[in-house]
Ligand SMILES: N[C@@H](CCSC[C@H]1O[C@@H](n2cnc3c(=O)[nH]cnc32)[C@H](O)[C@@H]1O)C(=O)O
């Protein structure tokens with residue numbers, strides 16, 4: 065690939081200042097080679113960023129990308145009932161082809177809204193990795209193990225599968241795929257299985273990702289059974305550490321926040337899902353003050369109901385203020401940092417910054433829309449006013465994956481059509497079986 069110059073725009077720098085600059089991308093390495101004075105460097109290929117703001121590609125730190133197939137299928141219920149009555153029965157019918165179709169749809173949606181990397185929990189993960197490879201984006205994938213409702217053999221096989229998939233797919237798609245070992249949550253995977261498989265994951269040096277402290281209903285059974293809070297139980301199981309990030313972290317007390325900080329465990333905050341399922345409000349300001357790395361995730365499209373990370377950024381700022389009852393809590397700079405560098409740090413790749421040496425994962429936001437006028441403060445706009453549809457170009461690993469709002473790596477209309485068909489057939493099968 066030849067070098068690329070993202071030229072003529074303003075650039076968001078790692079210290080969250082904005083300057084006029086051209087971004088030179090090294091076509092060989094896919095890294096940013098230089099952030100240069102406008103007009104001082106040249107490259108064979110140019111991406112026009114005039115009237116635009118060049119930002120790091122956004123990082124969706126927690127999702128279930130193939131759940132786009134279930135968008136709008138079941139709404140307005142709390143987590144337990146939603147999963148058990150609606151989602152899990154349909155997911156039981158999901159085929160590998162369905163999952164690939166849903167993943168492509170979700171990835172197109174993310175590319176269009178400036179997301180270049182996502183962290184996913186699901187199954188038939190090889191097919192999600194195929195979609196990631198074709199789309200040209202970056203992802204941390206894994207097979208999610210659930211043991212409740214399974215006999216011992218099936219439960220152990222599911223945990224083993226999570227280990228195997230993490231080992232096999234790490235480094236796929238030219239290194240754009242990384243992996244995690246994934247117990248679904250502390251209440252859906254039995255203690256005996258965690259005691260057996262977490263040490264194996266640690267031995268294999270795998271990162272770990274799981275849902276934690278999402279609802280009160282997830283906290284109480286652990287306190288009743290083990291006499292400690294969920295994250296204390298997780299720590300006892302050796303689940304916490306620098307290579308772990310949990311999804312949600314809504315119902316965490318002060319001691320658990322300290323435990324996250326002391327162990328270096330990260331949190332993928334999912335504000336829209338937490339609001340929609342009425343799970344609660346994560347103490348984001350307190351987590352950040354304690355030094356916990358926080359990223360921002362959409363969660364699946366069935367509890368959001370879109371994968372637009374800009375929506376999430378605004379929601380994170382809003383609910384963060386409400387949770388802290390303080391309008392100065394979770395300010396614009398914090399959410400912009402969380403959805404870029406915070407997410408990249410959780411996922412463990414060198415991105416989230418427009419700086420020489422970082423991965424060239426970029427989005428160019430078109431600043432000409434009425435809702436982005438005037439331009440007093442572009443960080444404020446990123447937090448509160450930009451929408452996914454304002455993204456004009458998306459670049460991942462130095463490759464242009466969307467130019468002038470046209471996705472180049474996947475055929476968007478074919479993807480939409482295929483996903484609609486798979487979704488319709490899936491629901492037909494699930495309801496036919498009922
Ligand atoms: N259901 C499968 C595997 C689980 S994949 C990951 C699961 O997380 C589910 N999920 C989606 N959003 C959430 C959430 O907010 N909390 C907990 N689970 C979720 C999703 O529907 C999917 O079933 C089995 O029984 O083996």
Ligand SMILES: [Zn+2]
Pocket residue numbers: 126127128275311363364
């Ligand atoms: Zn989730």
